[in-house]
Amino acid sequence: MVEHDAFQKLLDSDLDGLLDMPEKPKKVTSSDRLERAFLEIVEFRRTYGRLPSPTTRAISERKLGARLDGIFADDDKIQALKHLDEFGLLDVPEAPRSIDELLEHDPFDLLGDETGIMDVSGLPARKQRFETEEVARRRPAEDFAEFAPMFQQKHAELRDGASELLPYSGMQHIVPGAFFVLNGVMLFVAEVGETEYKKSTVRENKRERLRCVFENGTESRMYRQSLGIRLADEDGQIVVPREQPEILTDDEVSGYIYVLRSRSTDPQIAGITDLHKIGFSRGPVETRIRNADKSPTYLMAPVDVVATYRVYNTRVSVLENLLHRVFADVRLDLTQVDKTGRNYDPTEWFVVPRNVIDQAIDLIISGEIVRYIYNADIRRLVERRDA
Incomplete structure (x- = not known):
């Protein structure tokens, strides 16, 4: 009884909790480790705007890239991590919807030609014609009334000399708010969507879906790369403020x-x-x-x-x-x-x-x-x- 009282007094005097039993740490499960590992990859994507590379010389990035490749190879892991995938890193790439789209990306470099047998630079140049396919994809712009005054203003600026037409010089100029002329029709880039990352075993492809409004009252949802190809192949032009053309010609x-x-x-x-x-x-x-x-x-x-x-x-x-x-x-x-x-x-x-x-x-x-x-x-x- 005395020993019990003495022990109780000792416990009562322990104001700092030195005699408290430490809490048993929560067991870390394999699921917890997997989620933590993937969240490091998500944070890398948020910070740098791209996926980590498994082949870079940067050890920390290469580790994340190899980890992501391991996740891609396991359907069970992909399903377990879907709720954490805020950037769509684990989405399965869509199958190409056309030959043009397949040729545009060529994720496996199947068209690589070191022999030169596919070199057609010596053949007569032939302009590509997209009118039928592209017009078929267009649809009426329901809110065209909001854009019509903008086209009228641009045409007035061209007539007055406040703006001018310059040759298209690269995809870096396809930004929201830009005006172009394609096959004699002016178009306005109303939106550039979020970057879509399509992962392959060879490389990571990036693309953005545009909302292009045309002065004839139609709109298109073509990819940014597709518009760039058309502008380049069909001698497209960009509408540039005359007093500030250097921003669009030199800066990205x-x-x-x-x-x-x-x-x-x-x-x-x-x-x-x-x-x-x-x-x-x-x-x-x-x-x-x-x-x-x-x-x-x-x-x-x-x-x-x-x-x-x-x-x-x-x-x-x-x-x-x-x-x-x-x-x-x-x-x-x-x-x-x-x-x-x-x-x-x-x-x-x-x-x-x-x-x-x-x-x-x-x-x-x-x-x-x-x-x-x-x-x-x-x-x-x-x-x-x-x-």
């Missing part, structure tokens, strides 16, 4: 950095002042956020586009990552539950004023950002003491 549009504001009614979100999402998109931001209320990436709520920045000749993902590093200390610390019941931690939301984001982008472009850090207490960018 890399993508867009965007800033969003949430319209969430969740008290723990709605009550945060200056909460902004800083993200990257290769195509129109409006297309990317269309289903924001269904995605934990956008806090399961509609969003407003506060600002977009078109970036030229730059790896936009690098610019985005640099912005995230500048504001890392004010990243939103919040866990949400998605529609499948899984926890999700949004990583691109920051509590920072909009004008400070503008300033940070200017400093990044000028190269002076290395001299600054963000001070959350005074909500300003300040010079480093060691700069």
Whole structure:
């Protein structure tokens, strides 16, 4: 009895919990390890905008690339990871719908010709004609009334000399808002869809579906590469502002950095002042956020586009990552539950004023950002003491 009392006194005096039994760690299952491994690949895709290569000299990337190849080879693993595949990395490539599409991608390099036997450069050139096939694929543009004034304006600019026609000079100019003339008909690139990644055993193919509106009231959903081929083969032209043609002839549009504001009614979100999402998109931001209320990436709520920045000749993902590093200390610390019941931690939301984001982008472009850090207490960018 005395021993029991003494032992009880010892337990009662253990205010720091030194005698508590440690909790038994939760056993990590093979399913947990598989999911963690795949989420590293997803994070690589989010950061760099591409899949990791299994043949690169970068050891960490090669490891992820080999891991992804192993997942591709196992249907059970693919099914087990589908709920985590936010970028469609595990989607099975569609079969080509035409000979042209098959020849365009040639994923296995079946048409490679080291002997020169297929070289037809010495034969007379023959213009390709797509009219019948392409016209058959077009359909009436239901909202053409919204675009008609834009075509009228462009024709007026051409007549007045405010704009001019230049020869088509590359797919880097096929961006949202661009006007082209193809076979005498003006077209407007209304949308460039999200990049589709089609994985093969040889290489990764990328393509974007366009929405092209034609001045005759029709529209097409051709691929960006297909429009580029047609413009090149049929002497297409681009409509360029006369006072600023150098932007379209020399510079390449890399993508867009965007800033969003949430319209969430969740008290723990709605009550945060200056909460902004800083993200990257290769195509129109409006297309990317269309289903924001269904995605934990956008806090399961509609969003407003506060600002977009078109970036030229730059790896936009690098610019985005640099912005995230500048504001890392004010990243939103919040866990949400998605529609499948899984926890999700949004990583691109920051509590920072909009004008400070503008300033940070200017400093990044000028190269002076290395001299600054963000001070959350005074909500300003300040010079480093060691700069």
